[in-house]
Amino acid sequence: MAHWLYKSEPEVWSWDRQVEAGEAGTYWDGVRNYLANNHMKAMQVGERGFFYHSNEGKAVVGIVEVVKPWAHDPKDETGKFGAVTLKAVAPLPKPVGLVEIKADPRLAEMVLVKNSRLSVQPVTDDEWALICSLGGVTAP
DNA sequence: GCCAACGTTGGC
DNA sequence: GCCAACGTTGGC
Numbered sequence: 001m002a003h004w005l006y007k008s009e010p011e012v013w014s015w016d017r018q019v020e021a022g023e024a025g026t027y028w029d030g031v032r033n034y035l036a037n038n039h040m041k042a043m044q045v046g047e048r049g050f051f052y053h054s055n056e057g058k059a060v061v062g063i064v065e066v067v068k069p070w071a072h073d074p075k076d077e078t079g080k081f082g083a084v085t086l087k088a089v090a091p092l093p094k095p096v097g098l099v100e101i102k103a104d105p106r107l108a109e110m111v112l113v114k115n116s117r118l119s120v121q122p123v124t125d126d127e128w129a130l131i132c133s134l135g136g137v138t139a140p
Numbered sequence: 141g142c143c144a145a146c147g148t149t150g151g152c
Numbered sequence: 153g154c155c156a157a158c159g160t161t162g163g164c
Contacts (some may be wrong), residue, residue: 009162033147054162098163117146117161 003123004039004049005112006064006086015051015061018088025067025087028120032081036120040084041070048089050123050131052112059095060131064088092135106130 006028008014018026031037043066051062068085076082101107107130111121123131132138 007162035147058163115146116163119161 002043002047003125003128004043004047005052005060005121005123006049007052007054007119007121009055010053010057011055015053015088015091018051018062018064018086019091021087023067023087025085027068027071027073027085028083029073029075031083031119032076033119034080035118037081039120039122040082043070043084045069049086050128051088057095058099059097060092060101060135061095062088062091063132063137090137092132092137094134094136096131096134100134101131104130104134 028040031040045066045068048063048065050060051064052060064086066084067087070082070084072079072082098112101110102113107113107127110123110127111118115121
């Protein structure tokens with residue numbers, strides 16, 4: 001099963017608000033990037049990903065799960081962009097900071113390091129397991 | 141607040 | 153269809 005990483009500025013949409021949204025989850029709209037959009041189109045319900053705080057915090061803070069597949073964003077007039085719906089699964093007891101990720105040679109190839117501007121990224125199984133363990137949870 | 145890197149746009 | 157110019161993102 002594939003894994004993902006979602007970036008969000010806590011000022012705009014924080015992990016706490018994702019948790020408050022509960023089981024119903026929230027529509028991850030606003031993405032206007034083809035690559036990120038394509039990644040979301042490829043997602044299956046039940047696939048999990050990391051929730052990353054950019055700018056402020058700069059750390060992986062929690063785990064989210066896809067609860068609804070990709071659907072068109074009604075606010076996008078071009079009809080090209082859409083999003084999946086995500087719910088919070090669990091916080092990381094110990095958030096994994098960007099500094100830590102960069103310091104670990106096993107994570108040097110992460111998209112987060114290589115292409116920091118992409119807002120929705122794939123994560124390999126190895127990267128997933130390693131960050132889960134650094135964060136203090138057993139990989140679900 | 142600055143600046144580098146990247147994606148997107150628009151002119152040709 | 154190419155490429156320069158521009159805007160945005162995000163780390164520092």
